Structures are given as structure tokens and as C-alpha cells.
Amino acid sequence: EDQVTQSPEALRLQEGESSSLNCSYTVSGLRGLFWYRQDPGKGPEFLFTLYSAGEEKEKERLKATLTKKESFLHITAPKPEDSATYLCAVQPMKTSYDKVIFGPGTSLSVIP
């Protein structure tokens, strides 16, 4: 069964304290893996798409990496404005429909 899990469920960091969020997936072939940021009371905001193992993408303090079974979102020297829930999603290669599976998310709090 296609599945996406994320860890930790919640993460509390001091400002400037770098860390990583994990997204583990089980799918029958990967068409794409996506990272989104969601602020309270808002819709998710797209961050990255990764397609193949070894691929990396960066945006400001965020860097996403991909292996055959998981993806990491590395946050370098986070600031309070990075506080949000980070969602991981995958699109399997072989499905009966254009399926997108989201993980439960990691809630990140960055304390000044």
C-alpha cells in the first residue's frame, strides 16, 4: 500500500539551531516527491519537487534531498518565521488515477 510518514511529529528549535525533518515513503515507483509549507489557517504553499534519488534542491534556509526510500528537509540556522507545518507528499508512478498522497506533517516551532 502506498504510504507516507513524517517524523518527528513536532519539533521545537532555538533560532539558529539547524535540524532535519524526515519523510519516509512506500510507493510502487515514484513519479515525484513534494514538500509544502503550511501556516496556521492557510493553504499549503509549494516548496520543492524532487524526482530521483540523489536530487537536491535549495531555497533560502531550506534544502531538500531524496533517497530511494526517504526525503529530508534540512533547515539551516532557522528563524522564527520558519515556524510552520511542513508537509511531504508523493505521487506514485503506477496508479489507477493521478494520485497524490500526503504525509501527516511536521509542526516546526522556532523560538527566538
Added chain:
Amino acid sequence: EAQVTQNPRYLITVTGKKLTVTCSQNMNHEYMSWYRQDPGLGLRQIYYSMNVEVTDKGDVPEGYKVSRKEKRNFPLILESPSPNQTSLYFCASSLSGGPAYNEQFFGPGTRLTVL
């Protein structure tokens, strides 16, 4: 401003009373989709549409209907809402080919409560 809009933003209704949540995008996107977000379950795909007059079921389509008569609009219809459809609903859109190849833009969400 490029955006996805949803209306209403908040809705409280009663079991069995038909309702429609509207979704509109101004980016000329071919692909549109509906999700529901529930605590502990994350976002789950309800329906999606690759283009006008083309719609397909997602993971949790039961109890919902959609239509795509125009490119910009993708309404979500609950013919006979039940309490288990109480949730936060998001509409999203992207260019042709869907989210695997293009950034998906999400609306602000509609919080629905069915009593």
C-alpha cells in the same frame, strides 16, 4: 494577483442540506483538485480534474460530486452532507500535467461543520 479563491470560508450546516463550495482560479490552469484535511489523517484527495469536462475520483470521493464546465471553476458539491464530512477543505490548481510536473497552488480553505 494570481490566486485560488474559495467560498464560503466557513460554513455550518445540518445533515442532509445540499451545499456547494466554490473554487475559482485566475491562472489559466488546466489541473484542479479538491482535498480534505483532518487531524491525524493529513490531506486526502477527493476529486481532481485534468481539464474542462474531465474529472476523476481521488482517494475519498464518497459523498462528494464535482463539475468542471469552465476552466477557472471547480465547485465541490455535497448532495446530502453528513457529520463525517466535517472537515477543512482545500482547492488547488496547477498547469497541465498536474502536481508531478508543476507547482500546485492552494486556496485558503473552507472550514465545514455538519451538525
